[in-house]
Amino acid sequence: MARLLEVNNLRTQFFTQDGVVNAVNGISYTLDEGETLGIVGESGCGKSVGVMSLIKLIPTPPGKIVEGSVIFNGENLIDMSDGEIRSVRGNKIGMIFQDPMTSLNPVLTIGRQIQEALELHMGMDKAQSKARAIELLELVGIPSAADRINDYPHQFSGGMRQRVMIAIGLSCNPQLLIADEPTTALDVTIQAQIVDLVKKLRDDLGMAIIWITHDLGVVAGLADRMLVMYAGMIVEEAPVKELYANPSHPYTVGLLGSLPRLDQVSGEKLDSIEGLPPDLIDLPKGCPFHARCKYRIEKCFTENPPLKTIGVGHKAACWIDVTKDPITTERPYQEV
Amino acid sequence: MLSYIVRRLLWLPFLLAIMIFITFWLGFYGPGSPEVVLLGQRYDPETAAVIKEQWGLNEPFALQYVKYVRNYVTLNFGESLTKYQGQPVARLLARRLPVTMELNAAAIALGVPLGIILGAIAATYHGRWQDRSIIFFTVLFRAVPSLVAGPVLLFVFAKQLKILPVGGWDGLFSASAILPVSILASGVVAGFARQTRANMLDVLSADYVRTARSKGLSEQMVMSRHVLQNALIPLVTILGLVLGSIVEGTLITETIFGIPGMGQLAFEAIGARDYPIIIAVTVLAAFIFALANLWADLFYGIIDPRIRQS
Numbered sequence A: 001m002a003r004l005l006e007v008n009n010l011r012t013q014f015f016t017q018d019g020v021v022n023a024v025n026g027i028s029y030t031l032d033e034g035e036t037l038g039i040v041g042e043s044g045c046g047k048s049v050g051v052m053s054l055i056k057l058i059p060t061p062p063g064k065i066v067e068g069s070v071i072f073n074g075e076n077l078i079d080m081s082d083g084e085i086r087s088v089r090g091n092k093i094g095m096i097f098q099d100p101m102t103s104l105n106p107v108l109t110i111g112r113q114i115q116e117a118l119e120l121h122m123g124m125d126k127a128q129s130k131a132r133a134i135e136l137l138e139l140v141g142i143p144s145a146a147d148r149i150n151d152y153p154h155q156f157s158g159g160m161r162q163r164v165m166i167a168i169g170l171s172c173n174p175q176l177l178i179a180d181e182p183t184t185a186l187d188v189t190i191q192a193q194i195v196d197l198v199k200k201l202r203d204d205l206g207m208a209i210i211w212i213t214h215d216l217g218v219v220a221g222l223a224d225r226m227l228v229m230y231a232g233m234i235v236e237e238a239p240v241k242e243l244y245a246n247p248s249h250p251y252t253v254g255l256l257g258s259l260p261r262l263d264q265v266s267g268e269k270l271d272s273i274e275g276l277p278p279d280l281i282d283l284p285k286g287c288p289f290h291a292r293c294k295y296r297i298e299k300c301f302t303e304n305p306p307l308k309t310i311g312v313g314h315k316a317a318c319w320i321d322v323t324k325d326p327i328t329t330e331r332p333y334q335e336v
Numbered sequence B: 001m002l003s004y005i006v007r008r009l010l011w012l013p014f015l016l017a018i019m020i021f022i023t024f025w026l027g028f029y030g031p032g033s034p035e036v037v038l039l040g041q042r043y044d045p046e047t048a049a050v051i052k053e054q055w056g057l058n059e060p061f062a063l064q065y066v067k068y069v070r071n072y073v074t075l076n077f078g079e080s081l082t083k084y085q086g087q088p089v090a091r092l093l094a095r096r097l098p099v100t101m102e103l104n105a106a107a108i109a110l111g112v113p114l115g116i117i118l119g120a121i122a123a124t125y126h127g128r129w130q131d132r133s134i135i136f137f138t139v140l141f142r143a144v145p146s147l148v149a150g151p152v153l154l155f156v157f158a159k160q161l162k163i164l165p166v167g168g169w170d171g172l173f174s175a176s177a178i179l180p181v182s183i184l185a186s187g188v189v190a191g192f193a194r195q196t197r198a199n200m201l202d203v204l205s206a207d208y209v210r211t212a213r214s215k216g217l218s219e220q221m222v223m224s225r226h227v228l229q230n231a232l233i234p235l236v237t238i239l240g241l242v243l244g245s246i247v248e249g250t251l252i253t254e255t256i257f258g259i260p261g262m263g264q265l266a267f268e269a270i271g272a273r274d275y276p277i278i279i280a281v282t283v284l285a286a287f288i289f290a291l292a293n294l295w296a297d298l299f300y301g302i303i304d305p306r307i308r309q310s
C-alpha cells in the first residue's frame, strides 16, 4: 500500500500564563492508504492535540506547532498557508469529534451543516449538495433521510448525531478520517453500533482512519496498528494483535491490565496504574513514566529512552525488557 | 410557544393593575398632596377641604383604587389635577409620547447595532489594543451617569463652543436631538458591546465552532455562519434590561435638556403631585416594557430553533 501520511518529529506547545505546556513532544509515525491506526493513552496525554496539529487546527495563540513536518500525499501540511490547509480540511482529511451533543451547531439544520462542506470543496450548488447530503445520511443509517435533513440537532439522539458527524466527516470522500474518541460520550450499545458503522464504511469507501480512544477495548476489532501515547510522546507502536499479545512498555502493560474483563465484578478495576501522569509544563528528567513504573531502574531517572524497534513493526521506548526483567518496586515514586 | 404567548398576554392586565396599586399607594401615603400644590400661597384649610371633596380624595384608599382600575378598564385615564388643570391625561400623553418614542427609538436604532459591532470587534481582537480601548469606553459610558454627563456636555457644546442648542426639541432630525440621543445611546452601546463581546468569546470556544473549522471554512465564514447567530441569542434577554435603564434615562435626559416628552411630563407631575398623570405614565411605561419583553421572547423563537419547536 502507498504511503499516505508521514509525521516527523511533531512538537506542539501551548504558551500559557502558567508556563509552556509540552502537549506533543516530537512524535513520528506513518500511515498507509486505507490503513486504520488506533491511538490510545490516558486523558491529557496529547492525543487530540497531536491529531489536530496534523491539520493545524490548534488554537493559536496560545498553541503553536514549534517543530516537525506532516507529509500528506507528498506535501508538507505544516508549511501550508491558511488558505491551502483549509482546502485540505474537510476535503481530503475529514474529522469527527468526541461529543456529538455539542459538536453540531444548534441553530443550523443538519442538512446545512453537511451541505456547507460540499458546496465549499466540491463546488456543488444547493440542489446537488442537498441530494448528496441525503445520500450521506442514508449511508450512515439515518432513516427517512430526506425528511430529517431539515431537522435541527436537538431533534436527534446522541448516537444519531454522531452518525451525522460521520456523514460530515466523510462528505467529500476524504482519504483520511480522523476520529477523536467518537464513542466515548455514547452508551455501550450505541458505541458498538458506531464502531460497526465506521468499519463497514471503511471497507466500502477505503479511506484511512486515525481512531483515538482511551479505551483499548474499543479499537481492538477496528485498528490495524496501534500507537500508545504518554506525556505527549509515543511510548509503544505495534500491529494490534502483537500489542495485545506482547505489550512491551510497562505503561501498555498497565493499560491492558486495567481493561475490564468478563470475570470481573463490574465497576472494579483490576491492576489500574497507580499515580498521575507528569505535569506537562514541568516534564521530569529521564523517562516520563518513571514515577509510576514498577520496573524502573537507575537510568530511568536520568535518560529518556528512545523509541526503538524490538520486533516486526513493533517499537517501544523503554530501557528494560518487561518479559525478562523483574519488577523493582510496587510504589509510585514521589518527587520531594 | 403559542400557548406561552397567550398566557403572557393574559397576565398583562394583572400586571398593570398591580402597577396602578403601587403607584397609587405611594401617592396616597407619600408626603405632599395635590390640593396643597394647587393652592400654593393661597392655601386655606376650608378651600382645601372643598377641593379634596370635589376630587374624591377623602374617600378610603380601597374605594379610590377600585375607581381608578374601573376607569382604566373603560380607557378613561382622567384629567390632570394640578399641573395641566382640567386637561385630559389621554391628550397630554398623546402629545408627549411621540417625542419620547422618537428619542428612544433613535437611541436603540443607533446603540444596538453599534454596540454589537463594537462587541464583535473586541471579541475578534481579544486581548489586543482594539479590545482594551472598547472595554475602556464601555466602562466609562456605564460609570458616568447622565445626570453628570448631560450638564457637562451642555456646558461644553452649548455654552463654550456654542455649536449646539442649550436644549429644547425641534424634532429628531435637528441639532437639538444630538446630545440627548447620544447620551441615551451610549448606555445602550455599552450594554450591547459588553454582552456581545462576552457571548462571542463564549461561542468561539464551543465545540461546533471547531467542527466548522475542521470543515475548512474560512474564519470569516465561521464567524458569520456559526458564531454570530449563536452569540446574538442571549442578547435578546438583555434588550429587556436595556429598556428598563432607558426608561429611567429618559426621565433624567428629558428633564435636563428640556425635551417635552413623557419623562419630563412625569417629572413635572411628580413635583405637582398630579396623581392621574403619574399613574398613567407609570402604567404606560409598564405596558411598553411588558410588550417589549414579550416581543423579545418571540424574537428568541425566531432565531433559536430549540425554542421555536418547544
Ligand SMILES: Nc1ncnc2c1ncn2[C@@H]1O[C@H](COP(=O)(O)OP(=O)(O)OP(=O)(O)O)[C@@H](O)[C@H]1O
Pocket: A014, A016, A021, A023, A041, A042, A043, A044, A045, A046, A047, A048, A049, A050, A059, A062, A063, A214, A280
Ligand atoms: N488551548 C489549550 N491551552 C493550554 N493547554 C492546552 C490547550 N489544549 C490542550 N492543552 C493541553 O495539552 C495537553 C494535551 O491535551 P489533549 O487534549 O491532546 O489530551 P487528550 O489526550 O486528547 O486527552 P483526552 O483523552 O482527555 O481527550 C493537556 O495537558 C491539555 O491541558
Ligand code: SF4
Pocket: A249, A250, A251, A287, A288, A289, A290, A291, A293, A294, A295, A296, A297, A300, A305, A317, A318, A319, A320
Ligand atoms: S524506561 Fe524505565 S521508567 Fe520508563 S517505562 Fe521503561 S522501565 Fe519504566
Ligand SMILES: [Mg+2]
Pocket: A047, A048, A049, A180, A181
Ligand atoms: Mg482528546
